Amino acid sequence: MSLEPHQPKLIVTILGSGTSQGVPMIGCHCPVCQSRDPRDKRTRSSIYLETPHAKLLVDTTPDLRQQSLREGLDHLDAVLFTHPHADHIMGFDDLRRFCEMQGGPLPIYGSEETLGQIQRIFFYAFNPKKTVPGYVHAVPHVISDTFELGGLEITPLPVPHGSLSTNGYLFSHRGRKLLAYLSDCAAVPEPIRERVAGVEVLIIDGLREKFHPTHLNVAGAVAAAQAIGAARSFLTHQTHEKTHVDRVQGLPPGVDVAYDGMNLEFILD
Numbered sequence: 216m217s218l219e220p221h222q223p224k225l226i227v228t229i230l231g232s233g234t235s236q237g238v239p240m241i242g243c244h245c246p247v248c249q250s251r252d253p254r255d256k257r258t259r260s261s262i263y264l265e266t267p268h269a270k271l272l273v274d275t276t277p278d279l280r281q282q283s284l285r286e287g288l289d290h291l292d293a294v295l296f297t298h299p300h301a302d303h304i305m306g307f308d309d310l311r312r313f314c315e316m317q318g319g320p321l322p323i324y325g326s327e328e329t330l331g332q333i334q335r336i337f338f339y340a341f342n343p344k345k346t347v348p349g350y351v352h353a354v355p356h357v358i359s360d361t362f363e364l365g366g367l368e369i370t371p372l373p374v375p376h377g378s379l380s381t382n383g384y385l386f387s388h389r390g391r392k393l394l395a396y397l398s399d400c401a402a403v404p405e406p407i408r409e410r411v412a413g414v415e416v417l418i419i420d421g422l423r424e425k426f427h428p429t430h431l432n433v434a435g436a437v438a439a440a441q442a443i444g445a446a447r448s449f450l451t452h453q454t455h456e457k458t459h460v461d462r463v464q465g466l467p468p469g470v471d472v473a474y475d476g477m478n479l480e481f482i483l484d
C-alpha cells in the first residue's frame with residue numbers, strides 16, 4: 216500500500232553498520248573486504264532519525280563526513296551519544312559544519328561519563344565565552360531518564376559493554392515503542408528487556424559468530440531479540456567475517472542484518 220505523502224513519519228537511516236575498524240578493513244584482502252555488494256561496505260555504526268519536527272543523529276563516527284554526504288544530511292537538531300569509544304565519537308569535529316550552517320549551538324545528549332569524555336577530548340567546543348564562528352559549539356545535556364525531542368519520547372537504556380556502560384535508546388511516539396537501538400553491548404539485562412518488550416523494530420549489536428567479551432555475537436543478539444519480542448530486528452556493528460548475504464542466511468524469521476543506507480519508516484499517528 217502506498218503511503219499518503221502528508222502522513223507524518225519517522226524515518227530512520229542506518230548511517231553505518233560496521234564494527235570499530237569498518238569494512239573493508241585497511242589492508243585486508245578477504246572476500247568480504249573485496250566484495251562488490253554495497254551492503255558489504257560497513258562504515259562505523261550510527262543512525263539518523265527524522266520526524267516532521269526534528270533531525271537527530273546518534274553518535275559521531277569517524278565516518279560522519281562521508282555518511283552525511285552520502286545521505287544528504289544538511290541539518291541536525293540534536294546529537295545523542297551511546298558511549299565514548301573512538302568509533303562512536305571521533306567524527307565529533309564534523310559537527311562544525313552543522314553549527315556553521317545553523318548559526319548556533321547544537322545540543323548533545325548522553326550519560327555523564329560519555330559527555331565528560333567528549334568534553335575532555337573536544338574541550339574547545341565547550342567554552343561558552345570563547346565560541347569561534349564556524350567551529351563546533353555543543354551544549355551538553357546529561358540524561359538518565361525519558362526526555363522528549365522532536366515529538367519523540369527518548370529513553371536511555373544502559374547496557375553493559377566491557378568496563379563501560381553504553382546508552383541504548385528507545386524511541387517512542389505517544390507511548391508506542393517504535394525503535395530500540397542497542398549498539399555495543401555484551402548483554403541485554405532483564406530490566407532493559409522488559410522496558411523495550413514488544414518494540415516494533417530492534418537494532419542490536421551482533422558483531423560476529425564467535426564469542427566476544429564486550430559485544431553480543433550473532434547467537435546472543437538473536438536470543439536477545441527473541442526475548443524482547445521485537446516485530447523486526449536488525450543486527451549491526453558487523454565485522455568482515457561474513458558477507459551480508461551469508462550472514463542473513465540462517466537467521467530466524469524476523470531477524471535481519473542492517474546495512475549502510477538502509478531506511479526504516481514508521482507512520483506517526
Ligand SMILES: [Zn+2]
Binds near residue numbers: 302399
Ligand atoms: Zn563500537
Ligand SMILES: [Zn+2]
Binds near residue numbers: 249
Ligand atoms: Zn576482510
Ligand SMILES: [Zn+2]
Binds near residue numbers: 298300376399
Ligand atoms: Zn564500543
